[in-house]
Amino acid sequence: MATTTGVNSDLAKERNNSTFDVEELSNFIYRGPEKVKRRRYLHNLATKDPFFRKFKPWAFQTREEQYEICLQKHLYINKKCKELNLTEPVDKFFYTEAAAPHENSPIGLHTVMFIPTIEKQGTEEQKKRWLPLAESLKMIGTYAQTEMGHGTFIRGLETTATYDPRTREFILNSPTITSMKYWPGNLGKTTNHCLVMAQLYTQGKNCGIHMFMVQIRDLETHMPLAGIEVGDIGPKFGYGTNDNGFLRLSNVRIPRENMLMRYSKVLEDGTYVKPPNAKIAYGSMVLVRAAIVTDAARALAQACVISIRYSAVRRQTEVSPGGEEAQIIDYQTQQYRLFPLLATSYAMYFAGRFMYDFYLKTTAEIEGGNLDSMPQLHAISAGLKAFSSWMCSAGVETCRLCCGGHGYSHASGLPKIYIDVVPGCTYEGENNVMMLQVARFLMKMYGKLQNGEALPTFMQYMSTDLNKKSCMTEEVALNCLVMAYEHRAARMIRDAAASMEKLVQSGKSPVEAWNGSTVMLTWAAIAHCHAFVTKLFVETVVKSRMDSKVQSALTSLCKLYAVHGIVENLGGFIQDQFFDSKQVKILQKKLMQLLAEIRPNAVAFVDAFDYPDEVLQSCLGRYDGQVYQALYDYAKSSPMNEKEVLDSYYKYIKPAQNGKYQQYSKL
Ligand SMILES: CCCCCCCCCCCCCCCCCCCCCC(=O)SCCNC(=O)CCNC(=O)[C@H](O)C(C)(C)COP(=O)(O)OP(=O)(O)OC[C@H]1O[C@@H](n2cnc3c(N)ncnc32)[C@H](O)[C@@H]1OP(=O)(O)O
Numbered sequence: 001m002a003t004t005t006g007v008n009s010d011l012a013k014e015r016n017n018s019t020f021d022v023e024e025l026s027n028f029i030y031r032g033p034e035k036v037k038r039r040r041y042l043h044n045l046a047t048k049d050p051f052f053r054k055f056k057p058w059a060f061q062t063r064e065e066q067y068e069i070c071l072q073k074h075l076y077i078n079k080k081c082k083e084l085n086l087t088e089p090v091d092k093f094f095y096t097e098a099a100a101p102h103e104n105s106p107i108g109l110h111t112v113m114f115i116p117t118i119e120k121q122g123t124e125e126q127k128k129r130w131l132p133l134a135e136s137l138k139m140i141g142t143y144a145q146t147e148m149g150h151g152t153f154i155r156g157l158e159t160t161a162t163y164d165p166r167t168r169e170f171i172l173n174s175p176t177i178t179s180m181k182y183w184p185g186n187l188g189k190t191t192n193h194c195l196v197m198a199q200l201y202t203q204g205k206n207c208g209i210h211m212f213m214v215q216i217r218d219l220e221t222h223m224p225l226a227g228i229e230v231g232d233i234g235p236k237f238g239y240g241t242n243d244n245g246f247l248r249l250s251n252v253r254i255p256r257e258n259m260l261m262r263y264s265k266v267l268e269d270g271t272y273v274k275p276p277n278a279k280i281a282y283g284s285m286v287l288v289r290a291a292i293v294t295d296a297a298r299a300l301a302q303a304c305v306i307s308i309r310y311s312a313v314r315r316q317t318e319v320s321p322g323g324e325e326a327q328i329i330d331y332q333t334q335q336y337r338l339f340p341l342l343a344t345s346y347a348m349y350f351a352g353r354f355m356y357d358f359y360l361k362t363t364a365e366i367e368g369g370n371l372d373s374m375p376q377l378h379a380i381s382a383g384l385k386a387f388s389s390w391m392c393s394a395g396v397e398t399c400r401l402c403c404g405g406h407g408y409s410h411a412s413g414l415p416k417i418y419i420d421v422v423p424g425c426t427y428e429g430e431n432n433v434m435m436l437q438v439a440r441f442l443m444k445m446y447g448k449l450q451n452g453e454a455l456p457t458f459m460q461y462m463s464t465d466l467n468k469k470s471c472m473t474e475e476v477a478l479n480c481l482v483m484a485y486e487h488r489a490a491r492m493i494r495d496a497a498a499s500m501e502k503l504v505q506s507g508k509s510p511v512e513a514w515n516g517s518t519v520m521l522t523w524a525a526i527a528h529c530h531a532f533v534t535k536l537f538v539e540t541v542v543k544s545r546m547d548s549k550v551q552s553a554l555t556s557l558c559k560l561y562a563v564h565g566i567v568e569n570l571g572g573f574i575q576d577q578f579f580d581s582k583q584v585k586i587l588q589k590k591l592m593q594l595l596a597e598i599r600p601n602a603v604a605f606v607d608a609f610d611y612p613d614e615v616l617q618s619c620l621g622r623y624d625g626q627v628y629q630a631l632y633d634y635a636k637s638s639p640m641n642e643k644e645v646l647d648s649y650y651k652y653i654k655p656a657q658n659g660k661y662q663q664y665s666k667l
């Protein structure tokens with residue numbers, strides 16, 4: 001019988017039975033005790049601030065309220081960050097995730113893309129002119145790239161910016177319906193400026209897509225300016241807090257100085273000066289792709305906290321007649337669905353950590369004028385963005401299903417997490433398209449390999465001998481697991497290249513050969529990302545310094561990640577008899593052993609993520625496990641229960657019971 005106060009006894013037992021100190025693992029995840037302390041401090045600042053608690057819960061808000069409440073919260077966050085002098089992106093991120101969890105900011109694009117684009121693509125003069133205005137919110141902007149007709153193929157954008165040397169202005173136009181900007185976040189009602197991606201025309205020539213600063217609303221009245229038609233695109237699958245917008249431009253004139261000119265330039269007479277690399281203008285997308293990896297990991301981690309704690313508390317079905325009902329976490333099928341996701345959330349966290357460091361290092365090089373690593377940064381960020389958002393979105397949905405009926409309620413907190421994470425598969429580059437960008441890079445690397453040229457370190461596995469068989473023994477060593485992933489990826493890369501070559505030999509053009517091989521290319525790219533993430537996880541647990549008990553537990557989790565990935569994708573690993581049937585049996589058996597090994601530590605693993613209840617906002621994922629009382633309280637708080645008898649009873653049910661349906665015929 002569950003108690004209704006204190007910590008639920010099952011959950012308390014779980015915490016007593018774990019083999020390691022949770023605090024030690026938190027220290028490892030967040031890079032040291034000082035950082036854990038800082039993160040807790042920032043979470044506390046937000047969760048203890050009465051301002052954030054004065055609003056009704058998100059799930060009970062209308063769309064208009066979601067927008068308005070979220071706007072208030074984020075303007076307050078902005079003010080507090082300044083007051084508290086929180087300048088580091090990571091600090092702001094922790095404060096914000098606790099202040100408005102999974103409620104996407106109506107000024108988010110201003111922070112995540114508008115300001116960084118000015119910083120990275122603007123000249124010194126432009127930065128001086130715009131950044132103080134943007135920092136003080138006099139200028140609120142967004143990143144307006146996607147159009148109704150084109151999101152993926154950005155070279156096909158139709159918005160035009162034509163230079164007029166007589167007035168030294170650009171004239172911006174949306175010449176067709178499909179050319180209107182459509183989807184940019186915060187564009188509909190919030191922003192007064194935007195960075196518009198448009199085809200540049202000067203001296204009669206098209207010079208490709210470039211960024212232009214366009215004021216769209218009056219700074220005093222907030223009314224749209226002449227030549228501007230702008231609005232909200234309406235309700236979506238989620239993102240109700242965001243006014244994703246549309247924008248039509250008709251002969252809007254802006255000064256020459258409003259083109260972002262750090263790299264490309266248009267001189268006063270209209271002469272065009274090329275950038276050192278045409279793709280340098282894609283930099284803001286790379287930044288957000290890099291950030292999405294941690295964002296996706298965080299979503300899955302929170303979903304695991306909720307579903308694993310709940311699985312420890314929830315009891316269902318007597319295992320033997322008349323016996324005690326089992327904790328659902330003890331069902332092997334439940335473990336098989338949840339524990340690999342727990343392992344995935346750790347894998348993605350470490351991938352996100354790597355991505356953050358790699359992004360900072362590479363962009364510093366780019367800023368210093370060395371563009372050599374741009375292709376690698378593009379391939380790694382596109383691949384990890386796609387791989388993490390796919391895995392984590394699907395994982396959150398599985399976590400929800402693992403909570404049974406209660407998972408379907410907003411009380412679980414899981415739907416909110418899902419609708420926040422899943423657009424990450426689409427925005428900032430649709431995932432299949434991103435994987436094909438990775439494949440393009442892999443094919444280039446394959447060409448280099450064929451020519452005997454040197455490969456970047458993370459691609460060196462491609463030179464592996466594909467005739468070699470797996471070294472896997474009963475021990476299931478980590479290095480044999482990594483080798484398996486690298487073998488599969490190397491073979492799939494070779495197979496995709498061979499498919500293209502065959503098509504070319506049969507008379508197809510290189511483009512047709514590419515199009516005829518994109519499924520195989522995507523397989524190769526996914527296998528590459530899977531190998532990359534697995535190796536990173538293995539290296540993290542093997543090479544990092546940490547408490548020995550934590551290391552031992554984390555090694556099991558890492559092994560589970562790798563073994564599960566193989567068992568679930570067996571075809572790709574046995575197609576060339578890399579594993580024989582005996583080895584497959586070893587892996588399947590190991591998988592079951594690992595589930596049992598991780599079982600006593602499952603709750604400790606999720607506790608280590610250290611998310612306060614206020615961040616999880618879940619009746620099922622509460623630290624104290626008092627889920628039933630919380631569900632009851634949640635139900636009682638539903639606005640539907642404010643009146644015992646709703647007006648609709650008198651208006652519709654009662655007349656229907658009396659056989660009076662006239663009101664329907666009046667419609
Ligand atoms: C650091 C971490 C910090 C963490 C700390 C905490 C921070 C807190 C943060 C908080 C969390 C935030 C998360 C949630 C918020 C999100 C809000 C929602 C935002 C949503 C906003 C949007 O949604 S905004 C629109 C995005 N819209 C796209 O994303 C279009 C996709 N479409 C393309 O991106 C191009 O269309 C596509 C396909 C490349 C083809 O481009 P294309 O046609 O021009 O090029 P081709 O394919 O012909 O390729 C020709 C050669 O260019 C090379 N190349 C291409 N791109 C390159 C590149 N970027 N860099 C280098 N090289 C590149 C390629 O590799 C080829 O190289 P090569 O020739 O050598 O093979």
Ligand SMILES: Cc1cc2nc3c(=O)[nH]c(=O)nc-3n(C[C@H](O)[C@H](O)[C@H](O)COP(=O)(O)OP(=O)(O)OC[C@H]3O[C@@H](n4cnc5c(N)ncnc54)[C@H](O)[C@@H]3O)c2cc1C
Nearest residue numbers: 143144145146150151152183184185423426427428429432
């Ligand atoms: C919540 C949200 C917020 C957004 N915020 C912004 C924003 O702030 N600013 C902004 O500019 N944009 C924004 N976007 C737009 C977003 O960036 C685009 O929707 C995204 O880049 C995908 O482009 P698309 O919609 O044109 O998809 P499409 O390209 O039309 O995709 C449809 C299908 O076609 C396939 N496909 C397309 N091209 C290829 C190809 N070459 N090869 C193989 N398959 C292909 C895709 O894989 C997909 O399955 C946002 C979108 C969402 C959902």
